[in-house]
Amino acid sequence: MVKRIVIPLFFMGIFMMLTGCWNRNELTDLAIVAGMSIDKSGDQLEVSIQVIEPQQVNAKGTSSRIPATTYVSKANSISEALRKMTTISPRKPYMSHLRILSIGEPLAREGIAEALDYISRNHGFRNDFSIVIAKGGKGADILSILTALEPLPANSLFDTLKVSSKEWAPTTSIALDKLITDMVSEGKNPVLSGVQTIGDEEDGRSLKNLETTTPHDIVFYKGLAVFNKDKLIGWLDEQDSKGFNYIVGNVKRTIGIIGCPKGGSISFEVLQTKSNVKGIVENGKPHIDIKLLVEQNIAEVKCQIDLTQLQTIDELQKMSSEKLKELLEHAIHEVQTRYKSDIFGFGEAIHRDDPKAWRNIKKDWHVLFPELTVNVQVDARIRLTGTISNSLLEEMKKKE
Numbered sequence: 587m588v589k590r591i592v593i594p595l596f597f598m599g600i601f602m603m604l605t606g607c608w609n610r611n612e613l614t615d616l617a618i619v620a621g622m623s624i625d626k627s628g629d630q631l632e633v634s635i636q637v638i639e640p641q642q643v644n645a646k647g648t649s650s651r652i653p654a655t656t657y658v659s660k661a662n663s664i665s666e667a668l669r670k671m672t673t674i675s676p677r678k679p680y681m682s683h684l685r686i687l688s689i690g691e692p693l694a695r696e697g698i699a700e701a702l703d704y705i706s707r708n709h710g711f712r713n714d715f716s717i718v719i720a721k722g723g724k725g726a727d728i729l730s731i732l733t734a735l736e737p738l739p740a741n742s743l744f745d746t747l748k749v750s751s752k753e754w755a756p757t758t759s760i761a762l763d764k765l766i767t768d769m770v771s772e773g774k775n776p777v778l779s780g781v782q783t784i785g786d787e788e789d790g791r792s793l794k795n796l797e798t799t800t801p802h803d804i805v806f807y808k809g810l811a812v813f814n815k816d817k818l819i820g821w822l823d824e825q826d827s828k829g830f831n832y833i834v835g836n837v838k839r840t841i842g843i844i845g846c847p848k849g850g851s852i853s854f855e856v857l858q859t860k861s862n863v864k865g866i867v868e869n870g871k872p873h874i875d876i877k878l879l880v881e882q883n884i885a886e887v888k889c890q891i892d893l894t895q896l897q898t899i900d901e902l903q904k905m906s907s908e909k910l911k912e913l914l915e916h917a918i919h920e921v922q923t924r925y926k927s928d929i930f931g932f933g934e935a936i937h938r939d940d941p942k943a944w945r946n947i948k949k950d951w952h953v954l955f956p957e958l959t960v961n962v963q964v965d966a967r968i969r970l971t972g973t974i975s976n977s978l979l980e981e982m983k984k985k986e
Contacts, residue, residue, distance in 0.1 A: 617680060619636065619638075619683065619684055620741060621743070622636070622686075622688070622729075625693055625726055631660065631661060633659055635668075637655045638654060663704065664704040664705065684711060684715045685715050686740045686743045687705070688720050688728045689719055690726070691721060697815075702765070706766055716748075717761070718747065718779050718780070720782065721780035721811070728781050742805070743805065752838045754841075769813075771931075771934060773928065773932070775928055780810065780821060781805060781808070809821045809824060812921065822921075832861060833914055835861040839855070841854065841855060841856065848889065850888045851888050851889060852888070853886035854966075855885040856880060863931070865938065865940060866936075872954060874936075875960075875961045878910065878965070880967065881967050884971045899971075903966055906968075908964075910966055915962055918930070918962075932955065932960070
């Protein structure tokens with residue numbers, strides 16, 4: 587009796603495992619999208635997708651063809667625009683390999699929530715692509731510039747932002763889930779890295795850009811875009827962008843420079859940072875305490891200074907701490923006075939540290955934030971002075 591039941595169940599399990607996937611897509615039927623842009627075109631959205639040309643990407647040596655094809659469609663919504671692309675593309679767009687989403691500044695100033703709604707709810711998009719703002723122009727223009735080291739423009743943009751956010755503090759890589767979380771948060775507003783081109787865009791879109799050691803057009807990241815909810819309201823310059831990233835704990839490695847006591851300068855290689863933001867409400871009045879710890883090595887010395895003395899190291903640590911404190915305070919002041927948008931997450935810090943007090947003040951946070959008192963403490967420590975104990979200028983001075 588048991589065998590009569592078990593044996594049929596066993597074969598049924600095998601048959602179920604042998605069945606095909608009901609919603610499979612053949613690779614030959616798909617257009618693999620690496621980059622996407624969204625721009626404003628009158629009352630409609632202009633959507634561009636950059637589709638990988640596999641034969642050109644894998645080709646050995648110099649190819650006579652551009653390794654990607656761009657399709658453009660205009661419609662009232664992103665979903666409609668992507669569907670309309672089937673009238674010009676022989677394959678259906680496949681979005682799971684998307685690396686970069688570029689949004690034009692005019693659309694960003696009007697608001698990006700509606701544009702992101704389709705992307706956030708569509709299961710065909712993953713959350714690991716980066717989102718950037720085309721500073722002063724169209725998102726489509728950013729996707730069209732060819733680079734030598736990475737033949738696919740979308741991959742070049744993604745990889746450059748990834749490396750820059752690790753090695754150079756003013757940039758940051760923001761994914762879709764992080765952007766949406768900041769947009770809907772009551773105590774934090776989003777930021778996105780800005781990207782723009784410089785040079786001859788027409789030549790930058792052609793193979794001419796790959797045939798010279800000095801490209802005709804380059805794409806580079808510059809500054810952070812400041813948002814109030816889903817609307818772009820302004821830009822931070824390089825220094826304020828760096829100050830922002832120090833505060834929110836995004837800085838992994840970078841370079842800092844201070845002046846020497848007797849002229850010249852010293853460069854520091856930042857190795858590690860730790861930021862602690864604490865929100866406090868006393869007598870109904872909120873304030874923020876920021877403590878930043880920075881560990882760094884001396885990277886370059888352009889002055890006469892004796893690094894063998896502990897007193898010198900102590901003085902440099904103090905000067906470096908003061909310089910970083912000024913950097914952070916300037917970024918905070920700029921945002922509070924010019925944009926009045928809490929991109930630092932100070933409201934979230936108060937919510938985290940004192941939820942009861944936050945419930946009483948959150949409705950007035952847009953009024954309280956510009957007048958918020960922020961106390962900054964920086965502890966910059968020097969770990970190593972390099973493979974030589976003293977500056978070359980100091981050694982040369984001793985021999986005179």
